[in-house]
Amino acid sequence: MKGIKSRKIRLVVNGHIHELEVGIRPGQIKPSHTLAHTLRETLGLTGTKVSCDNGACGCCTVLMDNKAALSCMTLTVECDGKKITTIEGLKDPKTKDLDPLQQAFIDHTAFQCGFCTPGIIMSAKALLYENPSPTEEDVKEALSGNFCRCISHYQVVKAVMSASEEVR
Amino acid sequence: MANTYRYIGKATPRKDAIDIVTGGSRFLNDIKMPNMLYGKVLRSPHAHALIKRIDKSKAEQLKGVEAILTWEDVPDWRGGTPRSTRILDRKVRYVGDAVALIAATSEEIARQALGLIEVEYEVLPAVFEMEEALKPDAPQLYDEFHGNVVTPGVPFFGPKSLQDVVMGDVEKGFQEADVITEGTFGYENIPNPLPPEAPGAIALWEEPNKVTLWVSNQASYMDKITLFHVMGRKVEVRSIGGPCGGSYGSKFMSWQVQSYATLLSRATGKPVKLIFTKEEHLAAFTMRIASRMTARVGMKRDGTVTAVSGTWLIDTGYYSMTTQSQVAVGCGEVQIAVRCANWDLKPKIVCTNRNASGIVRGFGGQELKCSLIPLLSLAMERLEIDPFQFLKKNFVKPGDGYFWRDGIWYTYRGVDFSKAMEEGAKRFGWEEKWKGWLKPTAVEGTKRRGIGVGVHGNADIGEDASEAYVRLHPDGTAMLFSCVTEHGTGQRTNFVKMVAEVLQLPLDNVSITPSDSLINPYEFGPAGSRGTYAIGGAAIAAAEDAKRKLLELLAPKLQADPSELDTEDGVVFIKSRPEKKIPWKAMSIDRTITGYGRFEPDYTLSNCMMTFVEVEVDTETGKVTLQRVVNATDVGQVIDPPGLEGQLNGCLGSGGIDSALFEETILDRSSGHILNANMIDYKWRTFSELPPIDNVVFETPIPSHRFHAVGVGEIATSPGPAAVLMAVSNAIGVWLHEYPATPERVLKALGKVRPRDRKGGVA
Numbered sequence: 058m059k060g061i062k063s064r065k066i067r068l069v070v071n072g073h074i075h076e077l078e079v080g081i082r083p084g085q086i087k088p089s090h091t092l093a094h095t096l097r098e099t100l101g102l103t104g105t106k107v108s109c110d111n112g113a114c115g116c117c118t119v120l121m122d123n124k125a126a127l128s129c130m131t132l133t134v135e136c137d138g139k140k141i142t143t144i145e146g147l148k149d150p151k152t153k154d155l156d157p158l159q160q161a162f163i164d165h166t167a168f169q170c171g172f173c174t175p176g177i178i179m180s181a182k183a184l185l186y187e188n189p190s191p192t193e194e195d196v197k198e199a200l201s202g203n204f205c206r207c208i209s210h211y212q213v214v215k216a217v218m219s220a221s222e223e224v225r
Numbered sequence: 226m227a228n229t230y231r232y233i234g235k236a237t238p239r240k241d242a243i244d245i246v247t248g249g250s251r252f253l254n255d256i257k258m259p260n261m262l263y264g265k266v267l268r269s270p271h272a273h274a275l276i277k278r279i280d281k282s283k284a285e286q287l288k289g290v291e292a293i294l295t296w297e298d299v300p301d302w303r304g305g306t307p308r309s310t311r312i313l314d315r316k317v318r319y320v321g322d323a324v325a326l327i328a329a330t331s332e333e334i335a336r337q338a339l340g341l342i343e344v345e346y347e348v349l350p351a352v353f354e355m356e357e358a359l360k361p362d363a364p365q366l367y368d369e370f371h372g373n374v375v376t377p378g379v380p381f382f383g384p385k386s387l388q389d390v391v392m393g394d395v396e397k398g399f400q401e402a403d404v405i406t407e408g409t410f411g412y413e414n415i416p417n418p419l420p421p422e423a424p425g426a427i428a429l430w431e432e433p434n435k436v437t438l439w440v441s442n443q444a445s446y447m448d449k450i451t452l453f454h455v456m457g458r459k460v461e462v463r464s465i466g467g468p469c470g471g472s473y474g475s476k477f478m479s480w481q482v483q484s485y486a487t488l489l490s491r492a493t494g495k496p497v498k499l500i501f502t503k504e505e506h507l508a509a510f511t512m513r514i515a516s517r518m519t520a521r522v523g524m525k526r527d528g529t530v531t532a533v534s535g536t537w538l539i540d541t542g543y544y545s546m547t548t549q550s551q552v553a554v555g556c557g558e559v560q561i562a563v564r565c566a567n568w569d570l571k572p573k574i575v576c577t578n579r580n581a582s583g584i585v586r587g588f589g590g591q592e593l594k595c596s597l598i599p600l601l602s603l604a605m606e607r608l609e610i611d612p613f614q615f616l617k618k619n620f621v622k623p624g625d626g627y628f629w630r631d632g633i634w635y636t637y638r639g640v641d642f643s644k645a646m647e648e649g650a651k652r653f654g655w656e657e658k659w660k661g662w663l664k665p666t667a668v669e670g671t672k673r674r675g676i677g678v679g680v681h682g683n684a685d686i687g688e689d690a691s692e693a694y695v696r697l698h699p700d701g702t703a704m705l706f707s708c709v710t711e712h713g714t715g716q717r718t719n720f721v722k723m724v725a726e727v728l729q730l731p732l733d734n735v736s737i738t739p740s741d742s743l744i745n746p747y748e749f750g751p752a753g754s755r756g757t758y759a760i761g762g763a764a765i766a767a768a769e770d771a772k773r774k775l776l777e778l779l780a781p782k783l784q785a786d787p788s789e790l791d792t793e794d795g796v797v798f799i800k801s802r803p804e805k806k807i808p809w810k811a812m813s814i815d816r817t818i819t820g821y822g823r824f825e826p827d828y829t830l831s832n833c834m835m836t837f838v839e840v841e842v843d844t845e846t847g848k849v850t851l852q853r854v855v856n857a858t859d860v861g862q863v864i865d866p867p868g869l870e871g872q873l874n875g876c877l878g879s880g881g882i883d884s885a886l887f888e889e890t891i892l893d894r895s896s897g898h899i900l901n902a903n904m905i906d907y908k909w910r911t912f913s914e915l916p917p918i919d920n921v922v923f924e925t926p927i928p929s930h931r932f933h934a935v936g937v938g939e940i941a942t943s944p945g946p947a948a949v950l951m952a953v954s955n956a957i958g959v960w961l962h963e964y965p966a967t968p969e970r971v972l973k974a975l976g977k978v979r980p981r982d983r984k985g986g987v988a
Contacts, residue, residue, distance in 0.1 A: 103255035104248015106470075108421040109503045113904035116421055144248035159246040163238050166867035169875070170713030171245035172252060172421040172470030200912040204904065206420055206471050207713045208874040210912050212867065 066137040070100060071146025079134055086133050093117045093128035096143060104144035104175050108204065115203035118176040118183075119143050125183035125199075144175035147182065158182055158220040167216035169207030177203045181217045191221055232722045233932050234863045234924075237732060240718045241468065241711055250468045253425050253441040254500050261427075262291055264489045264499030265335035267325040267342050268509060269317035272351035272578040272897030273364060276315050276344060279325065284341035289334035292492040293342065294326040299488055304455050304480045307376055309369045310544040312455075312484045317346075318366050318543040319578050320897040321509035323481070328489040328497050351578035353894040355517065355538045358575050366543060366576045375541060375574040379549045385632030387553040390533070390560060390568040392628070398532025398567030402523025406603040412595035412946070413515040413540070414889035414964045416880035417507055417907065418585045422470020424479050424510050425500030428486035432494075436487045437463045442479055443472040443712035444750020449742040452487070455480050460487075466710035466740035473879035474584035474939075475511055476712075477752060478546050482510075507902035511583025512890055513880050514548055515540035516592035520570065524604040528615045530565040537572040537593060542581035548574050553630040554685060554753075555589025560627035561637075561682040561831050562594060563601070564619045578897050585880050588753060590681060591943035595885075598679060598947035599962050602954075606662035612951065613655050613837075616680040617646045621831055629684055629828040638928060639935075642682075642833040642859050645923040649857025650678075652921050653837040663958045671845045674852065675956025679944030680835045685753035686935045687827035691763035692746035695724055695771040697818040699810040701795020702734045703771070708745035709737075709760055714938050715868035716756040720764040722864065723932065727768035729793040746821075754832050754936030757864060758929045762824035765930050771820025775809070778818065782811055830929060832937045834858045836876060836944035842956040844975060847968030849886055849953055851877075851916040856941065858920075861927030862934040872938035873920040881942025883910055885949035885964050 064079045066086065077099070078085045086095060093110075096102045096119070105128055108116035112130040119128045120142035147156040158181060161167070168174040177200060184191055184199035191199070196217045205213070228234045244250040281293045296313040304310050313323055325342055329335035350364045357363055358373040366373055379386040399405055427439040440448050445466025452462045469476060482499055489497040501510060520535025541548040552572045559570070585591075605615055620643075621627065626636045650656065658666040658676045667674040694706035705724050711717040717737055725735045738744055751760060776787040779797045783790065783805055791800050798806035812818060837855040842848070856873045863869055876882050887908045891900040901907045926933035946964060953966045961974045972978040 097255075102248070103251070106252070106421070107254075108423070109904040111503065111903055111905065114421065144246075148247065155243070155246065162246045163242040166236070166239060166242075166715070166865075166871065168242075168245050168713075169715070169871050170420070170422070170469060170471040170711075171241070171250055172468075174245050175248050178246060197912040197915065203912065204421060204909060206418070206473070206878045206909070207871065208876070208878045209871060210915055211874050211918065212871060214912070214915075 066134060068136055069140045070102070071142060072150055075100065088132065088134050090133045091129050092119070092131040092133050092136055095133040096128060102143050102145050106172055106175055108173070115180060116173050116176040118179040118203070120179055120183055123183065123186045125180050144178060158185065158217070161216040161220035165212045165216035165219065167212040168209050173203060173205045177205065177213055185221055189221060193218060230726055231729065232726050232732060236866050237722060239715050240721060252422055252468050252470050253427065253439060256427060256439055258496045261496045261498055262328040262330060262489065262493055263332040263335050264486055264497045265327045265339055266323050266485060267327065267339050269320060269322040269324050271317060271346055271348050272320050273349040274317050274346040275349065276317065276324065277347050278345040280343040281325065284327070284338040287334060287338050287341060289330040290327060290338045291330065292328040292489055294488055294492060295324070300457065302456050302484055305544045305546055306379065306549055309367055312481065312488065319580050321580055322543070323485070326485050326489055328493050351897055353577050353579055353892065353897060355540045355575045355577065358577050366578065370576060373576050375545045375548065375576055377549055377574065379553055382550065382553055383631045387556050387628055387630050387632045389572055390556045390570040390628070393567030395532040395534040395567045395569045399523045401525065402531045403526045404604050404607045405521055405523045406600060406607065407521035408600055408603065409517065409519040410596040410599045410962055411517040412592050412964050413517060414884060415512045415515050415582065416884040416888040417512045417890055418473035418475045418879045419507070419907065420471025420473060420475065423501040423503060423506040424476060424482050425498070426479065426483040426486040427496060427498045428483065428490040429496040430487060430490040430494065434459060435461045436490065437465065438483055438487065439465050439467065440479065440483060441469045442466055442476045443469055443710055444477050444752055445710045445740045446708035446742050446745065446748040447477065447750055448479065448483060451478065451480050452483055455484060464742045469710050469712035472712045473586045474588065477584050477750065478511065503904060504902045507907060508899040509580055511581050513585045514551060514582040514592055516596050518596035520600055522600055522604055524608060526608055528610050528618050530563055530619060532567040533565055534569040537570055539572060539574045540577055540582065541574050542579045543576055544581045545574055545576065547584050548582060551589030555593040557627055557629045558590030558681065558683055559593050559597060561621045561684060562619065562680055564621065564625060579892055580899065586939050587943040590683060594681060594943065595947050595964065599950060602951060609661065611659060613650050613678050616678060616835065617643055620680055620833060621682060627684070635684070635828045637829060637831060639830040640859055640925045640927055645857045645859040645921060646835045648923065649835050649837060649855050649921045652919050653855040655837060658839065663955055665956050665958065666839065671843055673842050673844060673956040674839060675842065675952040675954070676837065676839045677948035677951030677955065678835065678837050679948035680833070681940045681943035682831040682833040683753055683940050684828045684831045686755055686758045686832050687830055688753060688755050689749035689759065689826055691748055691760045691824040693763040693767040693822045694746060695767040695820045697771050697775055697809065699812050699814045699816065701730065701809045703728055703730055705735065705737045705764055706745050707737060707760065707764060708740045708742055708748035709751060710740045712751070714751060714756060714872060715865055716751050716760065719864045719868065720761060723761050723764050724768040727765055728772055730795065734795070754939040757934050757936035758830070759824045762930045763822040766822025766824070767820045769820065770822055771818055774818045774820060775812065778812055779807060782807055830927065830935060832858070832935050832940060834937060834940045834944050836948050838882070838945060838948045838952050840949060840952040840956055842953055842971060844957065847971035849966045849971060851882065851886060853916055854882065854918045856918065856920045858937050859923035859925050860935060860937050861929060862924050862932050863922060864932070864934055869922065870920060873941050874918055876941040876945050877910055879942055882945030882949060885946035885966060887965050887967065889965055
């Protein structure tokens with residue numbers, strides 16, 4: 058693509074800065090790439106899951122500037138300058154301790170097959186950023202876009218409530 | 226009774242917990258390999274057609290395309306029972322049938338190439354309705370299945386495999402009845418179990434005849450077995466399972482996608498990953514069977530069922546791999562739930578031009594019962610019999626028997642589940658809420674409440690064989706070799722718990738091998754609810770065998786008889802003098818000890834689940850809201866309390882209770898297209914619509930293995946759907962017999978909207 062100036066975008070993913078070239082050559086970020094694709098295929102962060110690939114199930118939820126975002130419905134080229142947090146980035150970067158929310162999911166066995174769990178944890182994390190002391194109804198509302206087929210819902214609500222209490 | 230176990234019955238974190246909550250679990254689509262290609266499937270837009278011509282020249286010229294395969298390029302590998310369905314065929318039999326396979330260097334290129342393949346079809350008449358398919362002049366799907374009736378019987382179940390329920394004398398039974406009711410009842414909304422992770426496979430072919438497959442399956446060893454037969458018994462298959470992102474039965478049979486990946490790898494010499502899109506998952510991967518029963522039942526005033534007679538039609542879609550198995554197990558399960566001396570119930574499996582049905586939790590029994598309980602309810606209504614009392618009375622009791630899937634009569638030797646059922650009824654408040662048939666529990670303005678109850682039991686908790694090894698190491702650790710995958714039940718951890726309990730080792734000192742068929746012995750997998758008793762039985766036996774060998778080896782060093790010894794925390798000691806002890810490393814650091822365990826099938830035990838539901842019906846809008854669920858069961862001994870709770874809460878999803886409320890796959894019965902093959906139009910329950918669920922769990926020791934436990938997870942979905950229809954009927958005061966109870970159907974039942982003719986639609 059002679060004559061076309063390459064453009065770079067800058068993403069801060071889990072605290073690491075990534076400068077990514079936009080273009081159509083292999084290794085570049087195509088304008089059609091979703092954030093989920095870039096995270097999984099370009100950056101190797103496969104903790105973010107894709108299920109419906111259509112914005113319906115919440116499996117691909119990540120945090121963008123601490124707010125929940127559906128990475129399968131977000132184009133990477135639109136994320137220039139954004140701070141992205143994925144499930145891999147929830148651990149304390151220094152101590153490597155699990156986030157209290159992750160620990161609460163373990164303590165309450167708040168998962169079965171675990172495929173939808175990263176998305177559920179990220180949605181719950183976004184809720185706790187916005188509202189550190191949610192009610193059960195708040196939790197259910199915040200997670201209403203997250204599909205889980207095993208029905209881990211009841212244990213998830215308990216886990217999120219217990220994590221929010223720990224935050225308090 | 227106090228729990229004296231170290232781990233059994235206690236909540237312990239799952240072995241895979243940290244991986245799950247940190248994104249570290251490597252699901253199938255998270256695996257990447259050098260030189261890996263991506264596969265895609267070109268699918269038929271027609272429900273029934275012959276392929277006249279395929280031109281792949283344009284697609285082949287696309288840079289990055291490495292293989293395009295059509296029916297002319299592939300060997301005659303066949304799936305189905307009997308083997309009748311080719312991987313790629315000259316004929317397509319449903320909208321979505323595979324026409325060509327593509328491997329390319331990226332998914333994008335593969336997708337682009339799909340659009341460049343030109344196919345000319347000769348469109349054939351199609352059939353989407355069982356009754357139509359059975360007519361003499363109906364379009365024929367296969368030469369092998371005359372009249373579209375699939376050959377009955379399951380060779381794997383033995384020469385007498387159960388094909389119907391026939392016993393006693395139904396005419397005599399009807400003469401003894403106080404009431405006879407009859408009719409046609411269906412459960413035909415073909416819900417999709419819809420695990421979040423789509424089906425897929427990665428294959429790596431090695432010449433001349435070997436393939437390694439990375440699979441997502443609840444029973445990965447069986448992929449090796451199934452594919453061996455599909456591939457003409459000429460290919461050596463190694464299957465490697467990993468975490469499975471939900472299955473609910475469905476991924477037990479993934480032979481098509483696995484064959485696609487294998488053929489593409491064989492054609493290119495490179496690893497090929499092929500993952501279905503969600504649309505393919507919903508429209509081209511298996512869903513529930515459709516069930517329709519036309520039958521008569523006779524009943525006495527005391528709730529004794531005197532006769533059941535009729536036909537059970539099963540729509541399997543365009544092929545059957547396991548439907549005969551589901552019929553066999555369903556026929557067994559119906560005898561467990563409905564005690565009756567006189568039966569003449571004849572199933573017939575029909576193929577039609579829609580996507581295939583396959584395994585889903587409930588496995589035939591849920592589908593049959595969803596049709597039978599409404600018919601029994603009509604008789605109960607006439608005799609004013611309380612359905613809770615009826616189901617309790619008629620569920621299998623010790624000393625009763627049933628013909629199981631192999632056609633052999635078994636006498637049930639388990640526990641009486643009546644106490645658990647009664648406690649469930651008490652917790653639910655059944656007695657106070659039950660006002661009689663077609664009577665609401667409460668009415669408030671336009672809102673009417675109603676209750677219902679259902680039951681299910683399955684003797685597959687001891688089905689099929691399992692094998693395991695347990696290897697002891699001198700450092701005081703043990704490893705369980707079992708080809709069981711983790712599909713959400715937590716059973717991989719539970720088997721480790723069982724081994725740790727037998728060997729009295731810290732949980733952290735017991736590990737489990739990857740579910741690789743190369744290193745592990747035979748394992749049928751956690752199908753049905755067989756994990757706890759069957760797989761657990763093999764793991765326990767292997768641990769006991771290893772322990773016996775350990776004690777025999779170390780006995781001379783302690784100058785004692787092996788029978789005087791025991792072990793705990795990697796130390797062997799004399800039971801009467803615990804201070805006389807030696808560590809495992811006394812076995813010598815250049816030694817390991819391996820125990821072997823095998824579980825032999827046992828059909829003399831059943832599990833049980835009774836589900837009570839309360840619904841609220843808005844008679845203005847027709848909306849049905851699930852208000853409350855109580856599940857009651859007896860599991861003998863809980864292995865892992867939170868894991869069990871999760872399984873029981875699973876009653877709502879995966880084509881369970883919600884398949885009576887709003888879940889359905891909508892098939893356009895004029896074109897064969899599935900109209901809701903996406904997760905917006907396919908309805909599922911959200912977090913904001915959770916009814917309270919109470920799980921009543923009894924622990925009456927059951928004579929299974931040393932922990933007296935049986936599994937129950939599979940059947941959580943099964944009693945609920947029939948209970949919901951019963952509850953809705955009671956709430957609105959008229960019978961509703963169609964699944965799901967959508968607002969439209971409720972309003973139709975109430976006479977508020979005019980019936981709409983659904984051409985060839987449900988019963």
